[in-house]
Amino acid sequence: MTWKEIYQKTHDYYEHYRAVLEGNVRHGDFFKKEVEVDQTRKVLTTGTVHRPPTERKKGLGPQDISYESESLVPTPGPRQK
Secondary structure, three states, X not given: OOXXXXXXXXXXXXXXXXXXXXXOOOOHHHHHHHXXXXXXXXXXXXXXXXXXXXXXXXXXXXXXXXXXOHHHOOOXXXXXX
């Protein structure tokens, strides 16, 4: 992977935070983070990540990153003895 590709992937990942950092409340990315913060606050105040069946049926919602992407699977390195 080239430095240009690394930069682009990193830029693309963090770009969606721009609306939050700039306080652009009209941008769709701001709303996404608002929902994420609300979910995090709920976990911290209730002390559990358990969701009732009705909430689980809704799924997790949009994710910042695809954890099923092959590019995220670590390549095994040499084993140390």
